[in-house]
Amino acid sequence: MYISRKDGLPLTFAGLWEKWKDGMLSFTILTTEAYEGIRDLHTRTPMILDGQGRKSWLEGNPPTLASDMDTAIRFYPVS
16 A cells, blocks of 8 residues: 555654664664554554654654544555
């Protein structure tokens, strides 16, 4: 499935990264229960942040899923 914002702006995910003692870099994208519009595809969804959520996450607060997920995100099958 191809998933994007309807307004063409990039998706912003809550994630964590780490630099290990041996210099290796790793990362993870945080997930949460799937929102209504994507629940038929999977039971989990990445923590997609809106502008305020991104600012709050970068300030060290817990991530919150963008409030406009059902209206701002589109998805469709690709071959």
